[in-house]
Amino acid sequence: MPIESFRPQSWNGIDDIVIVGGGLAGLFCALKLAPRPVTILAAAPIGQGASSAWAQGGIAAAMSPGDTFDKHVADTLEAGAGIVDEKMARFMVSEGPARIHDLLEYGVPFDRDLEGKLLLSREAAHSERRIVRVKGDMAGKAIMEALIAAVRNTPSIRVLEGYVVEELVREGRFISGVVARPDAGQSKRRVHFPARAVVLCSGGVGHLFAVTTNPWEACGQGVGMAARAGAIIADPEFVQFHPTAINIGRDPAPLATEALRGDGAHLVNSAGHRFMLDIHEDGELAPRDIVSRGVFAEVQAGRGAFLDCTSAVGAHFPDMFPTVYASCIAAGVDPVTRPIPVVPAVHYHMGGVLTDAEGRTSIDGLWAAGEVTSTGVHGANRLASNSLLEAVVFAARIAENIKGMLPEPKLNDWGENAGESDDLVTIEDSAALKRLRRLMSDHVGVIRSREGLMTTIREIATLERENTRMRFHNIVTTAKLIAAGAYLREESRGGHFRSDFPEQKASWKHRTFLTLAEADRVVAELSETKAA
Numbered sequence: 001m002p003i004e005s006f007r008p009q010s011w012n013g014i015d016d017i018v019i020v021g022g023g024l025a026g027l028f029c030a031l032k033l034a035p036r037p038v039t040i041l042a043a044a045p046i047g048q049g050a051s052s053a054w055a056q057g058g059i060a061a062a063m064s065p066g067d068t069f070d071k072h073v074a075d076t077l078e079a080g081a082g083i084v085d086e087k088m089a090r091f092m093v094s095e096g097p098a099r100i101h102d103l104l105e106y107g108v109p110f111d112r113d114l115e116g117k118l119l120l121s122r123e124a125a126h127s128e129r130r131i132v133r134v135k136g137d138m139a140g141k142a143i144m145e146a147l148i149a150a151v152r153n154t155p156s157i158r159v160l161e162g163y164v165v166e167e168l169v170r171e172g173r174f175i176s177g178v179v180a181r182p183d184a185g186q187s188k189r190r191v192h193f194p195a196r197a198v199v200l201c202s203g204g205v206g207h208l209f210a211v212t213t214n215p216w217e218a219c220g221q222g223v224g225m226a227a228r229a230g231a232i233i234a235d236p237e238f239v240q241f242h243p244t245a246i247n248i249g250r251d252p253a254p255l256a257t258e259a260l261r262g263d264g265a266h267l268v269n270s271a272g273h274r275f276m277l278d279i280h281e282d283g284e285l286a287p288r289d290i291v292s293r294g295v296f297a298e299v300q301a302g303r304g305a306f307l308d309c310t311s312a313v314g315a316h317f318p319d320m321f322p323t324v325y326a327s328c329i330a331a332g333v334d335p336v337t338r339p340i341p342v343v344p345a346v347h348y349h350m351g352g353v354l355t356d357a358e359g360r361t362s363i364d365g366l367w368a369a370g371e372v373t374s375t376g377v378h379g380a381n382r383l384a385s386n387s388l389l390e391a392v393v394f395a396a397r398i399a400e401n402i403k404g405m406l407p408e409p410k411l412n413d414w415g416e417n418a419g420e421s422d423d424l425v426t427i428e429d430s431a432a433l434k435r436l437r438r439l440m441s442d443h444v445g446v447i448r449s450r451e452g453l454m455t456t457i458r459e460i461a462t463l464e465r466e467n468t469r470m471r472f473h474n475i476v477t478t479a480k481l482i483a484a485g486a487y488l489r490e491e492s493r494g495g496h497f498r499s500d501f502p503e504q505k506a507s508w509k510h511r512t513f514l515t516l517a518e519a520d521r522v523v524a525e526l527s528e529t530k531a532a
């Protein structure tokens with residue numbers, strides 16, 4: 001199968017750095033690498049198709065006078081349910097304030113008080129006010145707008161939009177480049193980008209599930225292609241559900257930010273009962289997994305779940321939370337006067353490609369940052385607003401590591417060397433994808449069981465056999481890793497809840513490390529059990 005080779009016209013034998021993904025992790029890493037030449041390949045135009053642009057809460061950083069790094073680490077460990085890598089969490093927390101200052105320098109207009117000091121707000125499971133925000137719920141949009149402007153003004157960064165990477169090219173122990181398809185992955189052309197360093201920043205897995213808050217591009221392709229290239233995947237079973245996606249049948253589901261509950265909004269059922277008070281002493285501010293199961297139970301029981309902001313936010317809603325307000329109004333719900341219908345939705349993946357403190361994966365030449373990774377800082381459950389922080393801290397560490405490891409190449413001009421080839425047409429098998437997403441939501445969702453996971457894993461094997469396209473294989477590979485991790489972990493912890501093993505077990509107080517070969521062994525065993 002012919003594959004085009006993408007080389008700068010002035011290519012002199014030394015390849016450059018390719019970053020896969022144009023969300024916060026990818027853009028921040030590119031800016032930190034400047035003036036090193038970098039190519040960003042992004043599935044969608046930057047600013048679109050990225051969870052980063054949709055972030056509503058903000059970024060956590062211990063910067064208020066009463067706050068300390070120890071307190072932020074302690075909250076992170078508590079949320080992570082016993083399996084956070086404390087060393088990594090400490091790196092993340094202690095470098096947070098410096099990265100917030102970087103973002104300010106790139107022009108992010110974080111909210112300030114009348115004296116010009118950063119305004120810090122509180123979110124669920126944070127013991128202090130430490131979330132930097134922009135105009136209530138506009139943090140992600142504002143951060144991305146500022147970084148996109150900075151990237152466009154940095155001549156060393158080349159952005160190729162609409163390039164869907166579908167393969168990491170491995171030569172021996174090294175990743176030596178990527179293969180991508182232009183035109184949002186719909187082109188017949190497959191283009192090879194040789195590179196000395198590849199940084200995977202391709203985001204999360206939400207769209208493996210039927211109900212999610214993530215953009216379509218977050219469908220786990222990065223984890224799948226890294227696993228297929230032989231990388232170790234960590235903690236794949238830990239998926240976080242956002243308890244309050246707005247339940248108006250939209251895909252992806254719009255989000256009613258955590259900050260609303262932080263500001264005092266209550267969860268009630270259709271009878272007006274505040275059910276979270278029966279479940280946890282912190283009520284609506286309990287950890288996300290507990291709130292998600294509370295909301296799920298009310299929805300399952302037919303009583304429905306609603307976020308009542310009428311007293312806590314009331315008439316200030318349009319000014320304080322303009323994004324949520326717009327989503328509600330579009331669905332015919334005025335949150336100033338009526339409770340918002342909510343449902344849990346897949347929101348964040350704690351698992352992903354295993355990386356060390358410098359963002360290196362288990363394969364030479366491949367680094368990873370952002371949601372595609374599992375650095376260990378989130379353990380079994382992410383503390384709200386720690387993910388944008390993780391993205392910037394480790395993206396910056398990667399840039400330092402690459403600069404230290406690889407001497408700068410001498411590239412001057414960049415030119416495209418692309419011709420047509422009569423390669424594969426990529427058309428997602430939407431029926432297969434739909435089937436996969438339903439299975440994942442039904443059996444690998446808020447509540448899991450051995451039976452449901454066995455069914456899912458066997459069906460995943462069938463879907464994989466019947467669909468040969470590279471992109472679908474990346475997606476289904478990630479689903480297989482998540483389902484296999486969930487099947488193997490016979491306990492409940494953080495975002496992973498097994499109805500057949502509802503307790504946490506000391507013997508499982510550790511992270512999961514899984515290769516694709518190991519996940520395939522689980523599939524083979526289950527297929528044999530069925531055949532017998």
Ligand SMILES: Cc1cc2nc3c(=O)[nH]c(=O)nc-3n(C[C@H](O)[C@H](O)[C@H](O)COP(=O)(O)OP(=O)(O)OC[C@H]3O[C@@H](n4cnc5c(N)ncnc54)[C@H](O)[C@@H]3O)c2cc1C
Nearest residue numbers: 021022023024025043051052057058165203370371385388
């Ligand atoms: C609605 C919502 C609200 C959130 N709110 C917060 C919050 O307030 N605070 C917080 O800390 N976190 C929040 N999160 C989580 C946070 O936004 C993400 O974890 C974070 O933005 C991930 O950044 P990223 O750069 O890793 O991925 P993304 O921002 O998702 O970027 C991934 C990039 O990779 C591209 N891509 C994907 N696959 C490919 C491919 N195969 N080839 C090429 N490109 C590819 C995408 O198009 C995109 O450009 C929220 C998430 C959502 C969905």
